Amino acid sequence: MEKVLSAVVKAVNDAKETSPLSGSWTNFTTINLVANAQLAVGGRAATCFLPDEAKPIAAISKSIYINAGTLKQIARESLTEAAKAAVELGKPWVLDPVAAGLGATRNALLKDLKPYKPTIIRGNASEVITLANFWELQTAKKGNVEGVDATDTVYEALESAKELAKWTGGTVTVSGKTDLVLNNKEIYAVSGGSDMLKKITGGGCSLGGVIAVYAAVAEPLIAALTGSVVYKWASETAANSTKGSFSFQTAFIDNLSLLDAETIRTYAETSIRKMVKA
Amino acid sequence: MEKVLSAVVKAVNDAKETSPLSGSWTNFTTINLVANAQLAVGGRAATCFLPDEAKPIAAISKSIYINAGTLKQIARESLTEAAKAAVELGKPWVLDPVAAGLGATRNALLKDLKPYKPTIIRGNASEVITLANFWELQTAKKGNVEGVDATDTVYEALESAKELAKWTGGTVTVSGKTDLVLNNKEIYAVSGGSDMLKKITGGGCSLGGVIAVYAAVAEPLIAALTGSVVYKWASETAANSTKGSFSFQTAFIDNLSLLDAETIRTYAETSIRKMVKA
Amino acid sequence: MEKVLSAVVKAVNDAKETSPLSGSWTNFTTINLVANAQLAVGGRAATCFLPDEAKPIAAISKSIYINAGTLKQIARESLTEAAKAAVELGKPWVLDPVAAGLGATRNALLKDLKPYKPTIIRGNASEVITLANFWELQTAKKGNVEGVDATDTVYEALESAKELAKWTGGTVTVSGKTDLVLNNKEIYAVSGGSDMLKKITGGGCSLGGVIAVYAAVAEPLIAALTGSVVYKWASETAANSTKGSFSFQTAFIDNLSLLDAETIRTYAETSIRKMVKA
Numbered sequence: 069m070e071k072v073l074s075a076v077v078k079a080v081n082d083a084k085e086t087s088p089l090s091g092s093w094t095n096f097t098t099i100n101l102v103a104n105a106q107l108a109v110g111g112r113a114a115t116c117f118l119p120d121e122a123k124p125i126a127a128i129s130k131s132i133y134i135n136a137g138t139l140k141q142i143a144r145e146s147l148t149e150a151a152k153a154a155v156e157l158g159k160p161w162v163l164d165p166v167a168a169g170l171g172a173t174r175n176a177l178l179k180d181l182k183p184y185k186p187t188i189i190r191g192n193a194s195e196v197i198t199l200a201n202f203w204e205l206q207t208a209k210k211g212n213v214e215g216v217d218a219t220d221t222v223y224e225a226l227e228s229a230k231e232l233a234k235w236t237g238g239t240v241t242v243s244g245k246t247d248l249v250l251n252n253k254e255i256y257a258v259s260g261g262s263d264m265l266k267k268i269t270g271g272g273c274s275l276g277g278v279i280a281v282y283a284a285v286a287e288p289l290i291a292a293l294t295g296s297v298v299y300k301w302a303s304e305t306a307a308n309s310t311k312g313s314f315s316f317q318t319a320f321i322d323n324l325s326l327l328d329a330e331t332i333r334t335y336a337e338t339s340i341r342k343m344v345k346a
Numbered sequence: 347m348e349k350v351l352s353a354v355v356k357a358v359n360d361a362k363e364t365s366p367l368s369g370s371w372t373n374f375t376t377i378n379l380v381a382n383a384q385l386a387v388g389g390r391a392a393t394c395f396l397p398d399e400a401k402p403i404a405a406i407s408k409s410i411y412i413n414a415g416t417l418k419q420i421a422r423e424s425l426t427e428a429a430k431a432a433v434e435l436g437k438p439w440v441l442d443p444v445a446a447g448l449g450a451t452r453n454a455l456l457k458d459l460k461p462y463k464p465t466i467i468r469g470n471a472s473e474v475i476t477l478a479n480f481w482e483l484q485t486a487k488k489g490n491v492e493g494v495d496a497t498d499t500v501y502e503a504l505e506s507a508k509e510l511a512k513w514t515g516g517t518v519t520v521s522g523k524t525d526l527v528l529n530n531k532e533i534y535a536v537s538g539g540s541d542m543l544k545k546i547t548g549g550g551c552s553l554g555g556v557i558a559v560y561a562a563v564a565e566p567l568i569a570a571l572t573g574s575v576v577y578k579w580a581s582e583t584a585a586n587s588t589k590g591s592f593s594f595q596t597a598f599i600d601n602l603s604l605l606d607a608e609t610i611r612t613y614a615e616t617s618i619r620k621m622v623k624a
Numbered sequence: 625m626e627k628v629l630s631a632v633v634k635a636v637n638d639a640k641e642t643s644p645l646s647g648s649w650t651n652f653t654t655i656n657l658v659a660n661a662q663l664a665v666g667g668r669a670a671t672c673f674l675p676d677e678a679k680p681i682a683a684i685s686k687s688i689y690i691n692a693g694t695l696k697q698i699a700r701e702s703l704t705e706a707a708k709a710a711v712e713l714g715k716p717w718v719l720d721p722v723a724a725g726l727g728a729t730r731n732a733l734l735k736d737l738k739p740y741k742p743t744i745i746r747g748n749a750s751e752v753i754t755l756a757n758f759w760e761l762q763t764a765k766k767g768n769v770e771g772v773d774a775t776d777t778v779y780e781a782l783e784s785a786k787e788l789a790k791w792t793g794g795t796v797t798v799s800g801k802t803d804l805v806l807n808n809k810e811i812y813a814v815s816g817g818s819d820m821l822k823k824i825t826g827g828g829c830s831l832g833g834v835i836a837v838y839a840a841v842a843e844p845l846i847a848a849l850t851g852s853v854v855y856k857w858a859s860e861t862a863a864n865s866t867k868g869s870f871s872f873q874t875a876f877i878d879n880l881s882l883l884d885a886e887t888i889r890t891y892a893e894t895s896i897r898k899m900v901k902a
Contacts, residue, residue, distance in 0.1 A: 114771030312600020322868020493670030590878020
């Protein structure tokens with residue numbers, strides 16, 4: 069565990085010191101919060117929508133973030149090209165299967181992405197279950213995403229997450245009251261945080277964007293753990309000092325921009341728990 | 347009047363307690379504020395742009411919000427499909443004819459929407475007059491929208507609003523310094539609020555989105571009245587404690603997220619006034 | 625210099641008093657901040673994406689803002705039509721060549737815009753150099769935009785900026801730690817400000833949008849100088865009273881909404897420096 073905690077602290081510091089560029093393909097509702105959260109933790113942000121930008125943005129980025137929310141028609145082509153470019157250029161990429169199950173274009177897109185094996189998948193429980201179904205990795209259970217909201221618990225998504233990690237060889241984060249973060253070898257639970265994060269839009273998307281920043285400076289499992297623990301700390305701390313939802317949002321992003329590695333380390337000691345692998 | 351006040355209080359509480367999902371088809375400038383305002387008052391938000399999402403989002407939503415701002419090419423098809431799906435599935439839907447009169451695509455779209463008879467129409471005075479013209483319900487007066495801003499007063503739009511309500515059988519809100527809220531039987535004026543709401547973008551759009559939340563839990567007239575009175579109270583209260591435009595925005599959304607039904611009731615007693623129908 | 629300072633103060637006041645409408649064609653990441661910054665300094669905002677809106681929005685606007693960030697496919701046609709309409713209707717227009725060099729669509733678009741000679745160009749150093757290359761005005765040096773970030777200093781872009789001003793007959797702003805603002809006759813440096821502006825997304829784009837507001841009420845050189853000095857003052861003052869990035873953003877927009885002409889005049893006296901033309 070000491071090794072994990074040190075790696076998390078190092079990721080927090082490295083993002084602040086090296087300001088890596090993470091190219092994003094993300095949704096319109098939360099695009100501004102995603103970019104601001106990425107900048108806050110020390111990264112640099114740039115968002116694209118056109119297929120012809122897939123290779124150039126992958127070339128100059130240290131990691132890529134792909135989010136399936138509020139799609140336009142070109143998205144099926146663009147996001148597939150973006151994933152392909154990331155793989156071809158050896159850049160880690162994060163998939164956020166927002167609203168998986170809603171609409172023919174989105175569902176076709178998510179199926180198309182299977183061969184590009186995302187380095188990290190981050191979704192809520194219902195999105196993770198739905199994605200595992202779409203990729204025909206686990207068919208016993210069907211995810212039930214209600215718009216962008218989960219109707220399943222993170223533990224109900226555990227088997228789906230395992231199957232996804234088995235297919236991709238990468239890391240999967242199931243976000244919820246407690247986040248589950250796992251790869252083929254290990255499973256971690258990250259607890260804490262605040263429900264206030266659900267009172268603003270973009271809590272999940274911006275976590276995906278921030279995990280992409282950390283994926284630019286750390287191995288996938290550590291990147292995902294760092295994102296989760298940073299979000300749990302920043303939201304819990306913000307909720308302690310605010311009441312309204314926009315005051316909370318301000319304090320939350322402020323906290324991300326003022327991350328102190330040692331504070332995160334102390335928080336992580338109780339927040340991150342290693343689970344016995346089933 | 348007591349009946350109206352009780353229904354408004356009930357709508358405020360029911361939105362907070364039942365967290366209804368309202369699917370939105372909305373513009374890019376204010377999309378984030380719309381979603382955050384909907385979340386703040388207790389609703390859940392999800393935004394779509396593609397025609398293939400019209401039926402699935404209507405199916406899982408309790409109400410639909412359609413906003414004609416910053417259109418893309420696909421919008422004429424998408425927004426019409428969204429309205430059609432709402433009608434077919436019996437979900438109340440709110441039309442926000444933003445910038446009516448600006449551009450051939452927008453004007454054609456707004457004309458297309460006539461047969462789907464929105465449950466609630468919310469616009470500024472010039473948008474309401476322009477829409478009544480487009481629908482050939484009232485031709486004596488021409489609306490003159492300047493970009494997204496009204497150049498007419500709410501009272502100048504009263505006849506147009508009545509004609510729209512007559513056609514749709516639903517409710518019409520004309521937003522302004524005082525909001526007029528009416529259906530075929532009654533006309534209400536909702537006063538109060540603050541001009542500061544015009545110093546941030548999205549005051550009108552997010553009101554449309556919030557009215558959609560209330561339309562998920564209350565009858566149309568009450569939903570529209572509740573949205574207006576909540577906005578008047580939240581903006582007036584926010585303006586009393588802030589000076590700059592973004593501090594105002596934070597306080598305004600904070601207020602929406604901290605709505606207290608009894609405070610709203612007290613405010614509504616003086617804010618909502620029933621007008622003698624002409 | 626006294627003449628410049630008086631003109632800057634007059635621009636600040638005129639924007640607040642006349643509330644000019646500036647139509648924008650801008651990117652999705654920062655669209656909300658652009659509109660809010662325009663409203664804060666006293667302008668009115670309306671954003672378009674469709675070619676059929678080019679003429680109507682130019683007709684009712686006092687100035688036009690065109691930003692090349694996060695393009696959609698239609699953008700090549702739309703933004704060219706928007707520039708053309710501004711020229712035909714004699715409205716000043718501001719070009720923000722965001723991420724110049726990234727992607728075939730963007731690069732083709734920027735080349736297409738050459739004949740429409742923007743009244744004001746605002747970009748970071750690398751964008752300005754790249755644009756001068758695209759327009760074959762200066763080929764000795766190649767710009768190296770990294771996503772949306774500059775890798776060159778403003779002084780390295782000086783010759784490119786001069787060539788652009790020579791071609792357009794207008795004004796060019798190179799934004800950076802110090803902003804260079806020049807036309808065919810004069811060069812000014814505007815110093816001050818805060819690095820915190822780089823910790824939020826949209827600092828550059830919203831400056832472009834605000835310059836468009838001032839271009840509606842002042843001649844191009846004064847409009848560009850006013851935008852720069854207002855941004856230097858508002859960001860420096862906001863940074864002095866805040867720590868986190870979103871508290872900074874709130875204080876920054878608040879400051880724009882509370883501009884006091886005399887405070888700006890005093891700040892401008894030391895911030896704006898006339899350079900000897902090379």
